[in-house]
Amino acid sequence: MLRQFHSLPGLFSAVFVVLMGLTGAWLSLDPALDRLSTTxxxxxxxxxxxxxxxxxxxxxxxxxxxxxxxxxxxxxxxxxxxxxxxxxASGTAIAPYAPSAVSRWVKLLHRSFLLDTPGRVAAGIAALAILVLSVSGVLLLLKRVGGWRQLARPLHGSRSQRWHAEAARIAVAGLLLSALTGTYMSAATFELVPGGEHxxxxxxxxxxxxxxxxxxxxxxxxxxxxxxxxxxxxxxxxxxxxxxxxxxxxxxxxxxxxxxxxxxxxxxGSVNEAYALVYSLHTGEGLWWLGLLLGLCALSIPWLAATGATAWWQRRRARPRIRGNSPPQSAQTIILVGSENNSTWGFARVLHDALRATGQRVHTAAMNQLAARYNAADKLFLLTATYGDGDAPASANQFLALIERVPVNPAIQFAVLGFGDRQFARFCQFASDADAAMERLGWRRALELATIDRQSSQAFAAWGGRVGEWIGTELRLDHAPVHPPTFKLVLRERIDYGPQEPEPSAVLRFDAGRTEPAGGLLRRLFRPRGLPHFEAGDLVGIIPPGSPVPRFYSLASDARNGVLEICVRKQIGGLCSSYLHGLQPGDCIDAFIQPNPQFRPASGKAPVILVGAGTGIGPLAGFIRNNVGRHPMYLYWGGRDPATDFLYEPELRNYLADRRLTQLHTAFSRVKNGERVQNRLIDDADTLRQLIGNGGQVLVCGSSAMAGSVRTALNTVLAPLKLDVHTLRITGRYREDVF
Structure with missing residues (x-):
């Protein structure tokens, strides 16, 4: 409901709102220009x-x-x-005075759209629309990031969503002030509230x-x-x-x-003085510096309108049409979907089609459309995202209340699949709440709660395997969310570790393709050159031959390093890892960048503690490489055998020598008295407590199993400080990139 309350006024009033923003930005210059020319x-x-x-x-x-x-x-x-x-000072003329005809015209356009009284009504409605958009936008942003304390955290979503929210985060205070004062002045014009007349x-x-x-x-x-x-x-x-x-x-x-x-x-009177203050706050007259700030905020309105409309259209387009959707009372399988931006519907459609291919009658609908009874169903799937700080997404915000009133059907077994982002403290919280509510009310569970981080296609396919085992038939779930256009990369260098091992590792370094394009002069002139922008910790998506589903690898470099670098372990039976390990220098691949801004070292001089295992060292090595300010940086990393897979060893030794890396702590599991990285954390507990007590940040990259062990170890280390990983996470001092 809140999203509709935000979107609809913006869509219907977009032209007027943009016009008010542009004219307001123009008029904001007048007080500053007057002030500059006045002693x-x-x-x-x-x-x-x-x-x-x-x-x-x-x-x-x-x-x-x-x-x-x-x-x-x-x-x-x-x-x-x-x-x-x-x-x-003298009483003499500086220059003849004549009001600017352009400024007068812009002011009329701003106040009444050049339409006299009907235009003033429209301007008042537009000011009210900006107020509604600003307030609802703030509430949406707070829900999205998880509250006021998280307002400065990196944003997620599509590019247009991030651009829209970033601009709103910067400009919303100014827009709120302009909208409030403009709405009041418009109401005063029509004598709905006391005005400035005295x-x-x-x-x-x-x-x-x-x-x-x-x-x-x-x-x-x-x-x-x-x-x-x-x-x-x-x-x-x-x-x-x-x-x-x-x-x-x-x-x-x-x-x-x-x-x-x-x-x-x-x-x-006090009313006149209040109106004079409102007028000054709105126009900047008498407060020229405020006028300039409000003008800059007003310039964001066209940008917000364009990105907001794009995000709205993307949400509309992202909701797929469900083919062969059986009526709820005759369906054997029910799929209920909880989604905020419609991305979860794509996964639901793939599950729907796969189950139909096995001969089942399937009904797919929003979780808010939970029926009182399903007469023929024996399976119920809940596929749901979590919105903001553990809240229900838009299409499921009534589900927990509905399920309390629906009688339990003993013939139905249920399974819940949650979608979320592990960087949020309450990862997949709504899916967990829905799962717990179903169990508490007596519904029969078929599968344990499963979660998917950042729309992982691999995790979805693996969950499909477990569903297939439940229903007694092979179920292949291939879903690749829409990704950006790809660009060409050429492998320039590879460094192999443990090539004799069944699961060897390799560092692969690519640069932009330099092959001459076909076509004439114009195509050669305007072809893209160089690597796109990316940073260490971002993800590169690679689509292996024979699969539409991209695989993501954390980047160990950023674009200014001149190469795109990844560290890959060959998985037995792994389609993409086998493909990458088969590349030789000169071979080309197609790829795209998925920004991962939440996985970055914090700016400033606070110590950074990097924890990883195996090829998870990739982005951590990139962070160290880019630590040109020599800020305190500590690496804890676990491998198998120092003789075969001490990844990045020469580089790490060099980084220690030039102080980009403060300390290196390694753990190898396949040596005598071997240990894992979490053991090194426990061994170094005193140092870690001191670093974290001084504001240190922890970045973890590697497998989900390793990350779970690291969280357990750190909770033990931090207990004397009355801290835990959850507390660090919600303050942005604990970040994970796990697979």
């Missing part, structure tokens, strides 16, 4: 200014001071009206009637500081009953032109 003297009174201006312009009629401090004199000379910007002071019944004295000598004008002036209207020459009209920040009054006495005065 604001200190301690100058209105009387002194009026006297100086009157000496140069005997026909002076009015002096105005803008919120930015610009002084404008309106005068009549030889029967011709004129206006000039005034230097307050009644005139009572006009004096009589004046002294004496001769006019020079403005510089009048007491009321002497007592008024120029910084408080809004407007001074001079009396009509030769009329003894005429008075000065003085308007200031505090109130308005009339001044006797002979005695200088304040004949009447009406202070501004």
């Amino acid at each position: 604001v003297p200190q301690g100058l009174s209105v009387a002194e200014l009026a006297g100086r201006v009157a000496r140069h312009y005997p026909g002076i009629e009015q002096i105005q001071r803008t919120p930015s401090g610009t002084l404008i004199a309106y005068y009549s000379e030889g029967g011709v009206a004129g206006a000039a910007r005034i230097d307050p 009644p005139e002071p009572d006009f004096p019944a009589a004046t002294s009637g004496g001769p006019a004295r020079p403005a510089a000598t009048l007491a009321a004008l002497k007592a008024t500081d120029l910084a408080d002036l809004h407007e001074l209207v001079f009396p009509i020459p030769g009329d003894p009953s005429a008075v000065y009209t003085l308007r200031t920040a505090q109130g308005d009054g009339y001044v006797d032109q002979s005695t200088g006495e304040l004949l009447s005065y009406r202070p501004h």
Whole structure:
């Protein structure tokens, strides 16, 4: 519901909202330009200014001071009206004054879309839409990252989703302020709320009637500081009953032109002062620096509109059509889907089609469409993502309440598959909650809860094998989420470790393909050159021949190193690892980059503790290589045999020598008295406690089994500090990249 509340106003009001953002950004420059061209003297009174201006312009009629401090004199000379910007120090003209026709047109476009009263209504609705979008966007962002404390954490999702959220995270405070103040001002225009109008002071019944004295000598004008002036209207020459009209920040009054006495005065009320503050906060007039900041935020609106519309369309397109969807009451198998951005539906469709291919009648629907009864079903699958900090995704946010009211069907067995990202502290929490609720209510479990990290195609296929064993037939689940366009890589170097082993390892270094493209001059001129942008810890997706499903490998280099480097162990029966191990220098592959910004060393001088095993050393070696600032960095790594697979040994020795690596701790399992990396952590507990107590961050890369053992070991190490891995994780000081 919250996502729809955010998306629909944006889609329907996009043109008006973008127009308001662009015009608002333009108008934000005016106060700053005024301020740059204005000298604001200190301690100058209105009387002194009026006297100086009157000496140069005997026909002076009015002096105005803008919120930015610009002084404008309106005068009549030889029967011709004129206006000039005034230097307050001398009272002389800086330049003739004429309002900018362009700025006036942009202001009308901003306030009413050039449509007078109907346009002002539309502008008010657009301001309200920006307010709704800003508030709902903040709530969505908080749900997505897991609360205020996690607001600065790296964002996930498609490129357009990340770009949209990143821009919103930067600009939302300014947009909220502009939307709030704009909505209030629009409501005040139509007298829905109190506005800035204030009644005139009572006009004096009589004046002294004496001769006019020079403005510089009048007491009321002497007592008024120029910084408080809004407007001074001079009396009509030769009329003894005429008075000065003085308007200031505090109130308005009339001044006797002979005695200088304040004949009447009406202070501004609190409502008027509040409106003046709202006006200043919205326009930046009087707060030029705020105006510039709000203008920069307003410039983000077109970007937010474009990326938001793209993300919306991607979500719409990502939800596949389910072919052969049987009615719920006649289906033998029920698949219920919990998804926020529709990516889980792709996995559900593959499961649906695979089960139909075995001859079953299958019904697939959202988890919120749980039926009260399924008359023919004996299998129930729940495939669900988790949203934000353990919350239900959009299509499953009513499921836990619904399942409480549905009678348990003893004929049905269930299985839950959760999708999530292990970098979140509450990984697959909603899937776990749904699984626990089913068990608590008495539903029969067929398979233990299974989870999939970052939409892993391999993990999904493996789960399909377990489902096949349950239903008694082979079930092949191949699903590859839509990936970016691929680019060509050429293998330039390979370093082999333990080639005689059944599972050897290799470091593979690629660079961009340099083969000459077919075609004419234009194609050669505009062909892509060099490697795309990536950083150590990002993932490279490689699609092996004979499979549509990409395999992902953590990168041990970044683009500025000039190579794309991965460390690969050949798995027995592994399609992609066998393919990569069969490559020779000069061979080409197609690949794409999947950013992994959450797996990075933190910036700053706090120590970084790198923990890995086997080929998990790849990105860790990349982090060390790029530690040109020589910040404290400690590596704990486990291998099999130092004689055959001490991966990156020469490089690590060099990094120790040049202090990019502070300490190296290794553990080898296939030597006498062998040990694993988690044992080294326990052995070095005192040092680790000191490093983590000083703000250290832990980065872990390797197999999921190794990562589980490392978490257990670190919890033991951290117990005396009243810390654990969970606490470190939620503060961004514990990150994993596991497979």
